[in-house]
Amino acid sequence: MIGKLSEEDRAVALADLPQWTSVAEPEGISRRFTFIDFVGAFGFMTRVAILAEKADHHPEWSNVYNRVDILLTTHDAGGLSQRDIDLAHAIDALAD
Numbered sequence: 358m359i360g361k362l363s364e365e366d367r368a369v370a371l372a373d374l375p376q377w378t379s380v381a382e383p384e385g386i387s388r389r390f391t392f393i394d395f396v397g398a399f400g401f402m403t404r405v406a407i408l409a410e411k412a413d414h415h416p417e418w419s420n421v422y423n424r425v426d427i428l429l430t431t432h433d434a435g436g437l438s439q440r441d442i443d444l445a446h447a448i449d450a451l452a453d
């Protein structure tokens with residue numbers, strides 16, 4: 358099973374993810390994505406869902422019209438793990 362990142366590894370990893378914000382509860386990272394409309398938002402979610410299923414690592418997320426809020430946390434570890442960092446980079450590559 359994958360473990361939580363140490364404080365130091367977490368800080369190093371987050372320096373490379375400037376658009377993601379630390380969340381205390383559940384411990385993880387979050388980012389808001391905004392699109393022109395619902396179709397843009399849902400298309401993005403479809404692409405993230407395929408990534409997430411391939412990685413066997415799944416976001417906590419919500420969608421309201423053109424907005425998608427994503428929280429990444431590792432349930433098995435009870436906090437932030439390398440899997441969250443890897444998925445955040447993959448999501449950024451899709452979005453930006």
Ligand SMILES: C[C@H](O)[C@H](O)[C@H]1CNC2=NC(N)=NC(=O)C2=N1
Nearest residue numbers: 413414415416430431432433434
């Ligand atoms: C059995 C399966 O591998 C696990 O339940 C996976 C699936 N997706 C997951 N996603 C997330 N975000 N955290 C997990 O701990 C997790 N565990």
